[in-house]
Amino acid sequence: MAFGFCLCLALLLSVWSTIICDQIPNGFHHMECRDRYFMIAVDLSFAxxxxxxxxxxxxxxxxxxKQYAAVCGYTVSVLPLQGQVELRASYFSCHTDNKDDEVFSFNFNLLTNHDGMEVTYGLNKTCSPSLPWSPREVTCEMNYMEVSVRSDVACPTGTRRDDWNAAAQTAYTSATSDWQVMFQTAEEQLMPMDLSDAHKQGYVFDLTDGRLVFRTPYGQPDSFSAEVNGVPVEVVHATLFSRQSWVVLMVDLVAACSxxxxxxxxHGYMMWETPEVLHPLVSGLHDTHVNIGVNGELVEEPVAEERGYIVAKHNSTLRISIPYNAEGAYRKSVVNGDLYEYYIFHLYLEQISMDGDHVDTRLRLHRTLATPLLQRPVFTENRTVPEERTFTVYLGNVPEDVELSGGELNEHKCAVPFTNASGHTFAKVAYPNNTHGYILKVPFDDPVVIQQFxxxxxxxxxxxxINYTLTVLPENESYYHLASVMALTDVSPPEFDAVCSESGIRFKLDHRPYDYMWYISIGSDLLTPELAAQHGYIMSNNSRSLLLEVPLFTFGYEYKDISLKGFIGTFEILIRDHEKSEVQRSTIKTCQFASTELIMCSTDGRMTVVADLSLANPSGRIPARTNLNDKYCGPKEADDTRALFSFPLNSCGSIIKLGKEYVTYENEILFSKNHALKNPLASSSEIDGVKMQCTYPLEGLHRLFSAYRFESDAVGVGRIVHPAHSTKELQRPMEFIAVLQTPMPATRRTRPVLVKPGYRGNVQHIKVPRYLMNPSKGVAGSS
Structure with a gap:
């Protein structure tokens, strides 16, 4: 009782004052009774x-x-990663109401500053430990050591006889009726002091109904450090004694913590070590058992194994290994030039051992394990498929407390999320390991993409x-991650844009840096300014684009569906490679044209004519009644003023005029048989009809209807001559060396109304070289 009395005198430090306290709103704090302490956790957002x-x-x-907490058995920790401030109070802390070491009542105030005003909140709880007290209990807290022993524990056998004898001798010679304490270091025994003096130095001794408690902060002058199996251990060895008459009462108390x-x-493990035997008076050599926990709570052994916690024994040293990312660990991202991270694990360890007297000791230890700064590299992966013509870039291994807040694409700043108009997209991908990634998509043809041949x-x-801007939360620290991606795509041959006009087709090609890999041709001929001028095309070419206007009826057109209403004209431009001159792409444009008159001279020897007969028809005769030189060759289609004829060049009485360089096929549209051509060599001025001519260059002809075939490399040049035109206009700038007329049948052939198919009669075979070699001999008719 004297011991307890002395302690109470030492604790009379202040007088009671009444404070009116508010209540903390629900959801902002948590209070819990644990096995050996009481815990309060308050959200930092509130505190x-x-x-x-x-x-x-x-x-x-x-x-x-801070100092008072270490002396009186409190531990206050601000835990930013958990977003809490935590208070742990020992069941034997200074101001706890202890009833029979079974019921403990706590009263605390929390002081916060809200809107510049200090507010006090009352917190109270009554706890009853669920675990029975062991004969000897040692607590190694973050800021103090505490040992409590049962009052009826016998003198330990672990104390060395010399140490005990020396302590007893000192106690006997200096003991008084008041309790005193004597500290022993590894080298010597210090002089005894009264408990009041010990309390002034930060030591607390308390006697409860059934236990003797001793508590001391770390680093006290009377503590000493020892190295056990290479592990540093702090030890405080205190001997309490009191002399009652001729009897000296002595209690040996030792607190030892790794x-x-x-x-x-x-390999991704945080490790912590402690000797299996910290001190002979703290832990014994028999039946040592270790349990691991986190955040002040022990877990069952199967759970610890599942989480990857490892306890290994090596040379009487226990090594605890915790994976960095184990459940219960906390991680934090930090920007220090690069992106780093560190892990924190609040280790809670229980070590149970039994000494030679079969007295078990339960040691509880709180330690915070933290890694140094570890590089946390995020990475980019180019997942682009060139055929999709879109950059797909993955940014991965982004920690949960880091988010993408913006960036630059080829130095063009952009915010996240992108606007719909930008064409860029970012998709966030989350993973079970508390990391996430981002998928960036940017089309190749987006203006921000640099393109170079x-x-x-x-x-x-x-x-x-790409310059990613990553922000570490909640500090809003920025980290920049750079990445460059590149994709190659096959270049496509150039392609013209084409539009129809009344007079032809216009083509336009926008130049690209690599267009030199191909060349442009019309048919097999390379398109050059000279070729364009030769065929009557209108071409302009500058550094930006090529413009080509192809008038109707010039070289290169194909025609079909010819009628009085109009016809379809098609023109094709070819793109060829230089190496093999193979066609890589073609631009084909087909247009519908309308024309009052037209004449077409095909490469296979057919003349197609739509002629306006109004000038040759002053008396109002019907165009459907017209015919060619062969009166049995009528129109295929006719209206009030026009007629459509289509016939082989070697039929319908066509006249063949052969020159040195050209051959001309000529026929005439007549209204009656009285106007039929009597003399093929007669002057054209005597004919009351509409003349039609198709002229072909001899160098492009392969056959002149030999074996009923006509072959020309190019279409012929057609011409329609009305009777009102002068004779001079009909003449061509050439000298004819032969004039022939194709045979006409003697009997009438039946023909459908308005349509008459062409007739292929027997044709004089003309060998062109003979006439070219003998220009002085003219031929006047068929043989």
Whole structure:
């Protein structure tokens, strides 16, 4: 009782004052009774940046400062990763109401600053430990050591006889009726002191109904450090004694805790070590058992194994290994030039051992394990499929407390999320391991993408430099990750845009840097300014584009569906490669044209004519009644003023005029048989009809209807001559060396109304070289 009395005198530090407290709203705090302590956790969002606690008992209110907490059995920790401030109070802490070591009542105040005003909140709880007390209990808290022993524990056999004898001798010679304490270090025994003096130095001794409690902060002058199996251990060895008459009462109290800092390996483990035997009076050599927990709560052994917690024994040293990312660990991203991370694990360890007297000791230890800064590289992966013509870039391994807030694409700033008009997309992908990634998509043809033709690869190179802006939360620290991606695509041959006009077709080609890989042709001929002038095309070419206007009826057109209403004209431009001159692409444009008159001279020897007969028909005769030189060759279609004829060149009485360089086929549209051509050599001025001519260059002809075939490399040049035209206009700038007329049948042939198919009669075979070699001999008719 004297011991308890002395302690109470030492704790009369303040007087009671009445404080009116508010209540903390629900959801912002949590209070829990654990096996050996009481815990309060308050959200930092409510408590603020500088929360403070006060202990309250019947004697007053006591601010829990850092030093006061270590002396009185409190541990206050601000845990930013958990977003909490936590208070742990030992069941034997200074201001706890203890009833028979079974019921413990706590009263605390939380002081916060809200809107510049300090507000006090009352927190109280009554706890009953669910676990029975062991004969000897040692707690190694973050800021203090505490040992409690049952009052009826016998003198331990672990104390060395010399140490015990020396302590007893000192106690006997200096003992008084008041309790005193004597500290022993590894080298010597210090002089005894009264408990009041010990309390002034930060030591607390308390006697409850059934236990003797001793508590001391770390680093006290009377503590000493020892190295056990290479592990640093802090030890405080105190002997309490009191002399009653001739009897000296002595109690040996030893607090010993491993001070191993921490270590880590390259395999992703945080490690902590403690000797199996910290001190002979703390832990014994028999039946040592270890349990691991986190955040002040032990877990069952199967759960610990599932989480990857490892306890290994090596040379009487226990090594605890915790994976960085194990359940219960906390991680934090940090920007320090690069992106780093560190892990924190709040280790809770229980070590149960039994000494030679079969007295078990239960040691509970709180330690915070933390890794150094570890590089946390995010990575980019180019997932682009060139055929999709879109950059697909994956940014991965992004921690959960880091988010993408913006970036630059080829130095063009962009915010996240992108606007719909930008054409860029970002998709977030989350993973079970608390990481996430982002998928960026940018089309190749987006204005921000740099495009450059690679002569070496003969491909188009698309380039995108990406500067990701990543923000670490909640500090909003920015980290920049750079990535460059490139894709090659096969370059496509150029392609013209084409539009129809009344007079022909217009083609336009926008130049590209790599268009030199191909050339443009009309048929097999290379398109050049000279070729365009030769065929009557209108061409302009500058650094930006090529414009080509192809008038109707010029070289290169194909015609079909010819009627009086109109016809379809098609023109084709070819793109060829230089190496093999193979066609790589073609631009074909087909247009519907209308024409009052037209004449077409095909390469296979057919003349097609739509002629306006109004000038040759002053008396109002019907065009459907017209015919060619062969009166049995009538029109295929006719209206009030026009007629359509289509016939082989070697039929219908066509006249063949052969010159040195050209051959001309001529026929005439007549209204009656009286106007039929009597003399093929007669002057054209005597004919009351409409003349039609098709002229072909001899150098392009392969056959002149030999074996009923006509072959020409090019279409002929057609001409329609009305009777009102002068004779001079009909003449061609050439000298004819032969004039022939195709045979006409003597009997009438039946023909459908308005339509008469062409007739292929027997034709004089003309060998062109003979006439070219003998220009002086004219031929006047058929043989």
């Amino acid at each position: 603020g940046n500088e929360p403070r606690f006060e202990a309250v008992d019947g004697t007053g209110v006591y601010p829990i400062t 001070m191993y800092e921490r270590s880590y390996d390259d 690679s002569k070496e690869d003969e491909s188009m190179k698309h380039m995108l430099d």
